[in-house]
Amino acid sequence: MNMKILLVSNIFPPHVRGGYELGCLEIAQKYSQIGHSVIVASSENHETFKNYPHPEHIDVRRIFNPVNYYDEQYNHHFQTNSIYCYEKIMAFAGYIEPNCIALRRLIETESPDLVWLFNPLGIGPIGILDTIVSCQTKVIIHLMEHIDAVIQDYSKSVNLTAKWKHLKSQVTAVSCSQKILESNTIFGEYYYNKVIYNWIKLDRIYNDQDLYEDQILSDSTLSSGEKRLNYLKILYFGQLSEIKGVAILFKLANLIAKSAYKDRIKIELYGKGEDLFVDWLDREIKNDAQLAKVFVLKGFLNKESLQQKISEYDIAIFLLNDNEPFAYAPLEAMSKQVPVMLTEKAGNSEILKNEYNAILVKDRNDIFEIYKKLIWCLENPKLLADISQNAIKTLKQECDLDNVTVPALNEIIDSTPVNKGYSFEHVLSVCETLKYPYFELDINPHMVGARYKFIDIVVNHLYANPLFGKLLHKQVKKIIHHYRSNR
């Protein structure tokens, strides 16, 4: 039976921050393609995030307030502004009245059979869920983020977590990994919660089953003849940021550049990231000729061009944060038969087994362990080929959008009960209460007091000294980088 589905996402292509929005887009496209009527409710956003083609054939309604809080400059500029601080608390752990009203109106006019909530952060997650639950419709929340943890972080001055917990108990959830399922139990559990791993469109790559099997076979035969690789081309693609492990890759490259393997291993990175960080990487590479041979920033490529490039590499490396829910990039690499190396605590590792369908690293900060694994790759090309074949099998079993994901999602949709709903005045009443703060925001913009002022003067004086200032600045930067890459 064809349904009317309303997808809700904080931001939506062409604005993209990460996999969450792309996941929402792919679901919208897929369900539209299989005959359902799909509408997406999202926000209009800043140009900074406009880095994806405009989605075609999808009815997108930009009904929410812009989500500015992912813009570093915006955050920096207003960090001591009380209105900004209050709005940010509401955006990440509260209610935003215009968003609630706009969503309610949309649901009333469109009467969807199912409201499918993706990332609610930044648009007032509790208000959004309250609004949806207040309607007589099926509700599913698709979890690809540590939403409870974010709500907890923003619940210091005002605490709506009891409400969040209550709303969750009435909603069916789909978690992109067991890690995400567990991390979203800080404030109670969802009515029903099932893990469905993030997906990949295998049909796009292997339309013909036989061709796919043949390709694996032929690749395997080719690899088996070689005893060791002469050269290892390593690929990273995605956000160029410390949180994604790029700073550790940089350290690793430094180690390789000083090792006997400096002419046999090369790491190439595609993507864009935080300006300051990328500029720093750029400077460091330019200052070291040996490093420049090992570690190359290739810039940003659109998805199609990148897809073509992936298979040119021997291995893809993703030193993901332990909290990573379930990254899409490793799936893309696996689907191109490129073996992936990633951290064993990231969500993706739930479907991976070391040296069977991936190479898993225990601690991403242990660059010696990663280095040893790379040498192992150089010496075991046959095993690498096996890994890439097994990875394809795993993708087919766990992440195939058409044959695994959609049927599993449909099963959940069918079994999700229609909410009884309640009067919207309950939502509006909360919005009214929260229109302006009834509590202290505890903003401490500047260090106050004579002692701190004195320290300020001393530090400023030291910084002003040309020689000592430069040294101090370098040390402070080192400390910051060390802290960031180890967090």
Add this chain to the structure above:
Amino acid sequence: MTYTNCLFDHDGMPNKLKSILLISLYPISATGGGENYTLNCAKSISMANIGCELVAPSDRSFIGDSSERRFHKWFTKQVFNAGSVSYTTQETFREILESVPAYEYLWIHQYLATASVYDLLLATHNQQIIYLTNHGFEEYAEDFWIRYSRLPNHYFIEVSKYSAKRTQQYTKSVNHLYAGAWKKNLEISSDISITDKNKFVCVGRLLPHKAFEVAIDALPKTDHLVIIGPDSENPAYKKFLETKSRGKNVHIVGEVVSSEKDRIVASSIALLVNSSSVTYQNRVFPHSELLGLVVIEAILNNTLPITSSLPALKEVMSVLKIEHLVYQERNPKSLYEKMNLVRSLSNNEYRVLIEQAKDIIRQQFLWDNYWFNLQNIIRKS
């Protein structure tokens, strides 16, 4: 709207709701009418076979704290079972808030005391029934009424018609329900005749809006007046009363145990309730009494009350059919006349008035069937 229908989950199984959470936003360790009312209310609910948990801030610093520290403030939780406290625990405000959605009913006493009333209201949901009762601590009143928007599951249950009228200025769904006595306490009859009663008595905390100075002014030099109640909250006022009392037989005895207080009240000619809307320093207290439980206390001890003409006191006196014992607020001469009027009553006349008042209390002020009466009122509204 039937809320009980919403108490089931998607499979039609009953949700695990834990009866009633009665929360006072003012500490109930303090002795006062409001605090007594809250304690008796919890006792009464639990006697109606409803699980009742009474929580209140452990100290007064909670009031007025709107920083994030308020979530870490301690609350005392008393779990009532069949009319008595089963056990007592300490929980932080954050823990209390997290447990709020699990109750079927939430009853907030002293809802105008602090901004944290909104922490509580924000934690509730449409399947719960919310009762709100004011006992007169109204530091947050102005902001509360600006921010408040009424919901169909909210009911204001005020302690008197006067208090309900005040609340009706701001919202709907306002009811009042009298309470103040347990049936067993009405059975106590007195063997002290009016001729054996030898003094007047005042009961209450030594605070300016209680206007004890009016009783002192009205007291003839030959009579005795005993003032009972905690006397440490306002030393300046205590000193003022002591100065006023020079040359008269006034005994400020402080806080005494309940049995001793009852003995003193029972042996008094009349209990004087002098609360005033204007203090001796001309500070205005428009709501210094919302019920006047002390009036009921006097009748239970077989002593007639004489009260000032504050609206709430006048209302109770009128309901108890002793409105002729109401004197003009802050008027010692008027009080003196009422004192003489009581003294002039024969033993029989005195007893008739007491018995008549007791009958009315039995009909309208009992804690024993308070929850049942409340449900009736809600059903009708």
